[in-house]
Amino acid sequence: MRRARFKWMALGLLVASGCATFPDQATTRQTAEQMLSEDFTAPSPALLKRLAQDRSQQICSKIGSTKLTEEEAAEVVRLSRESIRYPSSGIFAGDWKRGNTLAHDGAGDRIQFGKLEGRKENGGLCQNCHALAPGEINVGNVGPSLTGYGTQRGNSEAIAKYTYEKIYNAWTYFPCSNMPRLGATGHLTPEQITHMVAFLIDPQSPINKK
Ligand code: HEC
Incomplete structure (x- = not known):
């Protein structure tokens, strides 16, 4: 010291x-x-x-x-794009219910008392920075609101792919932004990211309800 x-x-x-x-x-x-x-x-x-x-x-x-x-x-955009790994299923939108749980799970990869916390799976952390379903108050505002994301953009293959890539490595579309590179750093698996995509674009997801 x-x-x-x-x-x-x-x-x-x-x-x-x-x-x-x-x-x-x-x-x-x-x-x-x-x-x-x-x-x-x-x-x-x-x-x-x-x-x-x-x-x-x-x-x-x-x-x-x-x-x-x-x-x-x-260069950041090129490196970010190269980092992206796609889901082995080839399907970008998974299970929105799993995504809903993960999006609200703000933990994982924390170092406490000098040790990496032991967890079965990391949370998505989205709630820490983004508004999610309408009416939720326990959310962050570092990032833009994601309320109504699918209602506004639809759930086409192109939107699903963009959303997957954005979550996997946000810097592909916005170099050096404050959005963590959740797939590229290994925090989330490709499969978890497909659940996050479904959570954002599925018409049944609470994020797209009034
Ligand atoms: C540490 C804060 C932080 C966390 C955690 C975070 N984001 Fe973000 N996010 C941002 C910021 C800041 C932006 C705006 C800059 C950018 O686009 O990179 C953003 C942008 C986005 C966008 C682009 C919005 C658009 O208009 O196209 C999406 C989609 C998104 N985030 C989804 C997520 C999801 C899903 C999670 C959880 C898995 C998440 N984010 C976790 C900070 C965060």
Whole structure:
């Protein structure tokens, strides 16, 4: 812990001593990443794995600039598209009832007391960020409302495929957005994602009821 505090102080001093001596972006990034990986007292392997950024995350974490270049955005889209695995059944829309349960299950993949939680299956986490069925109040607003999703867009094969790809890897359609890449990171299985698709587009799903 003391070592960690010393390092933060050292970085503070560098900042205080002015821009002329401040290390360049690449060095700053490298130092910050090293500090982060060294400063957990009992890191679980699951946590360390998450600290290593993949290429898309590196592009999305650019320091000192908020805008991606066209090439960078295109690379994230290409990598995201390449990451998508389709369901072995070839059917994009599964069981909306299973999807309903999963969408409201906000747990899974959490690291608690240094250990990855043991769960039979991960939840979909959708409720954490999206409004779902009409009238539900215990929902997040980080993402757009999904209420009436299927009523508005229908349930054609094209919509089912878009929705599957969007949930599998949201960055295919919106590079670096705040929507987690739920299939690409292994949080949800392709089969679970088909249930999420059905939950969004099936006319019987509570999401499409008045
Ligand atoms: C951490 C927050 C977060 C979680 C969890 C999350 N999303 Fe999202 N979602 C977003 C954000 C932000 C956007 C808008 C940016 C984008 O399109 O990537 C979005 C966009 C979407 C869209 C595109 C909407 C459109 O108009 O086309 C769909 C569909 C969607 N989410 C479905 C889901 C489903 C289903 C789940 C659960 C399996 C889920 N999301 C979990 C944040 C989240």
